[in-house]
Amino acid sequence: VVYVGGNFTSSNGTNMVSVNSKTKATQVVEGGLNGQIASMALNGTKLFAGGDFTNSKDNTSTGLNHVAVYDTSANSWSAMGAGVNGKVQSVVLLTMNVSSTTPEVVVAIGGEFDQLEAFGSNKAVSVTGFGVWVPSQGNWLENLQTSLSVEAINGVLSSSLLNVEGGQSLYG
Numbered sequence: 001v002v003y004v005g006g007n008f009t010s011s012n013g014t015n016m017v018s019v020n021s022k023t024k025a026t027q028v029v030e031g032g033l034n035g036q037i038a039s040m041a042l043n044g045t046k047l048f049a050g051g052d053f054t055n056s057k058d059n060t061s062t063g064l065n066h067v068a069v070y071d072t073s074a075n076s077w078s079a080m081g082a083g084v085n086g087k088v089q090s091v092v093l094l095t096m097n098v099s100s101t102t103p104e105v106v107v108a109i110g111g112e113f114d115q116l117e118a119f120g121s122n123k124a125v126s127v128t129g130f131g132v133w134v135p136s137q138g139n140w141l142e143n144l145q146t147s148l149s150v151e152a153i154n155g156v157l158s159s160s161l162l163n164v165e166g167g168q169s170l171y172g
Contacts, residue, residue, distance in 0.1 A: 001072070003029065003047055005037030014057045016049070016070075029070060030077055031058035039091040041107065045073040046135065048080075048107045050088030065117055067091070067109055067133070080133050081122065081140055086113030098134055098141060106141065107133040116140050 002019045009015075014032030019025070035053030042048075047070040054065050056077055061068070065083025070076070088111040097103045110130050118124040125131075125142045132141035 003040065003042075003070075003072075005033075005040050005049060005051070007036035015051075015053070030075055031056045031060065033057060033064070033068070033077075034059075038087070038089050038111075041091045041093045042072075043093055043105050043107075043135070045071055047072055048091050048093075048133075050091040050109050050111065052087045054083075063119065066111070066113065069135075079119075080107070081138075081143075082117035082119035084109070084111070084113040084127075084131060085115040085117060087111045088113065094132070096132070096141075098137075098144065104134075104136055107135065109133065116142060 002021060003016065004019065005016045007015060015035065015037050016029040016032045018029050033053040034055050034057050036051045037049050037053065038051040040047055040049045049070060050067045052066065055061055056064065061077040063079030063082045064077060066086065066088045067080045067083050068077050069080055071078065088109050090110040092108045094106050094108050095103045096106050098106065113129060114127060116125040116127055116131050122139065122143045125140065127142065134141050134144060137144055
């Protein structure tokens with residue numbers, strides 16, 4: 001299955017559709033989203049999306065403020081916290097050590113936002129167009145209390161350029 005995101009409306013969907021390469025069938029991905037998708041990254045069955053949207057097209061998913069995760073096995077959207085307060089332009093998977101065990105995949109987002117929105121018991125966090133979502137914790141790295149030293153990342157991260165054999169990655 002190939003997932004296509006962007007800024008489009010057709011009889012087959014709005015801003016996101018899937019195409020099954022075996023059956024050649026195109027189907028709407030849970031109603032699509034109510035705005036443009038600028039970037040996506042897949043980790044297993046979780047497809048992380050960022051862009052200029054706030055909900056599913058049919059208004060059945062809340063808290064999708066510019067970032068969301070689509071579960072390809074459950075065919076459903078869910079929020080990443082309560083999202084961010086502006087457009088997301090890049091979604092990049094990184095491997096970081098955010099716990100005392102082993103490194104894990106996290107989701108870095110970049111764009112035109114300056115706040116990770118408040119959700120649950122987490123207050124809003126001021127940022128400069130960059131945030132890191134930790135899927136295993138269901139929270140932003142900026143909200144997590146950790147005793148480990150975590151890599152400092154500053155600037156704009158637009159893509160993972162190269163995944164080198166042996167687990168090394170080069171980012172740009």
